[in-house]
Amino acid sequence: MNWTKQHPGLAMFAAMIGLLLFLWGMAVPLSWAPDPIGQAAQQFAEGTRMTVLLTLISGTAGVVLGVLAGLGKLSSVPPLRWISEFYVWLIRGTPLLLQILFVWLAVPTLLPDSMQISDFACAAIALALNIGAYNAECVRAGILAVPHGQVEAARALGLSPFQTFVDITLPQSMRVALPALANNLASLVKDSSLAYAISVVELTMVGYRVQAESYQPIPVFVTIAVIYLILTTAFTSLTAALESQLDVGRKR
Amino acid sequence: MTSTSSSLKPIIEARDVDKHFGAFHALKKVNATFYEGQVTAIIGPSGSGKSTFLRTLNRLETHDTGSIKVDGIELNDDLKNLDAIRREVGMVFQSFNLFSHLSILRNVALAPMRVRKMSKEAAEAKALALLERVGLKNQAEKYPVQLSGGQQQRVAIARALAMDPKVLLFDEPTSALDPEMVNEVLAVMRELAHTGITMLVVTHEMGFAREVADRLIFFDHGTILEDSSPGEFFSNPKHDRAKAFLTQVRHGF
Ligand SMILES: Nc1ncnc2c1ncn2[C@@H]1O[C@H](COP(=O)(O)OP(=O)(O)O)[C@@H](O)[C@H]1O
Ligand SMILES: [Mg+2]
Numbered sequence: 001m002n003w004t005k006q007h008p009g010l011a012m013f014a015a016m017i018g019l020l021l022f023l024w025g026m027a028v029p030l031s032w033a034p035d036p037i038g039q040a041a042q043q044f045a046e047g048t049r050m051t052v053l054l055t056l057i058s059g060t061a062g063v064v065l066g067v068l069a070g071l072g073k074l075s076s077v078p079p080l081r082w083i084s085e086f087y088v089w090l091i092r093g094t095p096l097l098l099q100i101l102f103v104w105l106a107v108p109t110l111l112p113d114s115m116q117i118s119d120f121a122c123a124a125i126a127l128a129l130n131i132g133a134y135n136a137e138c139v140r141a142g143i144l145a146v147p148h149g150q151v152e153a154a155r156a157l158g159l160s161p162f163q164t165f166v167d168i169t170l171p172q173s174m175r176v177a178l179p180a181l182a183n184n185l186a187s188l189v190k191d192s193s194l195a196y197a198i199s200v201v202e203l204t205m206v207g208y209r210v211q212a213e214s215y216q217p218i219p220v221f222v223t224i225a226v227i228y229l230i231l232t233t234a235f236t237s238l239t240a241a242l243e244s245q246l247d248v249g250r251k252r
Numbered sequence: 253m254t255s256t257s258s259s260l261k262p263i264i265e266a267r268d269v270d271k272h273f274g275a276f277h278a279l280k281k282v283n284a285t286f287y288e289g290q291v292t293a294i295i296g297p298s299g300s301g302k303s304t305f306l307r308t309l310n311r312l313e314t315h316d317t318g319s320i321k322v323d324g325i326e327l328n329d330d331l332k333n334l335d336a337i338r339r340e341v342g343m344v345f346q347s348f349n350l351f352s353h354l355s356i357l358r359n360v361a362l363a364p365m366r367v368r369k370m371s372k373e374a375a376e377a378k379a380l381a382l383l384e385r386v387g388l389k390n391q392a393e394k395y396p397v398q399l400s401g402g403q404q405q406r407v408a409i410a411r412a413l414a415m416d417p418k419v420l421l422f423d424e425p426t427s428a429l430d431p432e433m434v435n436e437v438l439a440v441m442r443e444l445a446h447t448g449i450t451m452l453v454v455t456h457e458m459g460f461a462r463e464v465a466d467r468l469i470f471f472d473h474g475t476i477l478e479d480s481s482p483g484e485f486f487s488n489p490k491h492d493r494a495k496a497f498l499t500q501v502r503h504g505f
Binding site: 153171 | 310312335338339341342343345347349350351352353362363366367408411412415
């Protein structure tokens, strides 16, 4: 951990390379494993890549949603505040599985036939909406932590409200919000497993299928668990390094 | 520091400026005209409306009624006017308010880049020159938290100067400083006062007011009670409230 603090750039690079190597190289060592793992190595690798893709897409969209909703909650315009508060209340008060099923089953009936969306997209949308609501709280707390005097100083210098937000408020609030956002992202790696319910072939679904064919649930689920652990560890180190990178100004 | 008579071009004109915070009447029909190059010290008891008045002049607070003109531009809801005025009026705060995530150099260079659309190179060159002027060129790569309070306030002054303002507003610039750091900031302000920039300084530093200011305004209960020269005010205050204030200050509070 000390090493990541001293060389955050290098640590991020290493975690990124490690993750990529793992995603595209894992099938090789897995194929050496005894059956039922060895013969399904390719499937595990594809499922893992699907899980990571789902996490990255919904995680990115979730940060954007979180910033919008977090800002909305602090807005001086009442309707924006109401919409943001309603969104957060709705998502945090209902189960994620229900949200995924809702997007998968209910949304297509609302859309015209020409605009149907894939199972993967349904899962990504539901997960993004979900993590966005949790991110909104972190972003709001982060924005509130930026000293108001700095905002006043920026405005007094002639920066527009938007410039003030981008140059002063956002970077500082992100530094505060980042540990919590990173936590949410690590949970998202795991939460994405619920996409198996709508037949997205991600890691958990692969595990389910392989054990159903082989009747050997224990080695299969242990393998899946180890892969999830590697993924969450990689994401956590990535965000820890990013945090140190952003930690300038607090250095003594 | 040539006095008011040298050039009588008004730069700030406040007419009947009124301001409430809820039911509290913070400014009561304040009238004052400030002239180019003039250094005005604003003193008065805590809570008398000094900060509020200063902050209405660059619209960090909106005034309820009355009018404020800066360099002939009316300060109102028109954002174009506000932009124009904020380019001409710089402000230095009691608590410095440096951007804590930016280096000292970036703190000073940011506004010229964003507002004046200066290139990064030009803005940083200008920032370095200003930092040199306040004696902090060698601190340019540090972050605010690494500097003492006095150094931070000098950076804040350089940051305000980077926009080439015609007017600088100071709201108790030395009140948050340890005593041994007050003088380094006052020295920079004293030097500035001789450059012909218009300065409005809310302060408790009576020595500075007496020595550097051309004009002295005494605020009390949201009004300007006395508006005279420092010499006149200190030797011969007219109102009882001003006399009481001076007695209190002389005994050091
Ligand atoms: N944002 C605000 N909301 C409510 N009351 C305020 C606000 N700002 C200032 N006041 C009140 O207005 C009065 C004048 O404040 P201020 O201008 O800061 O006085 P001074 O700078 O002379 O000490 C004080 O009584 C203060 O409590
Ligand atoms: Mg004040």
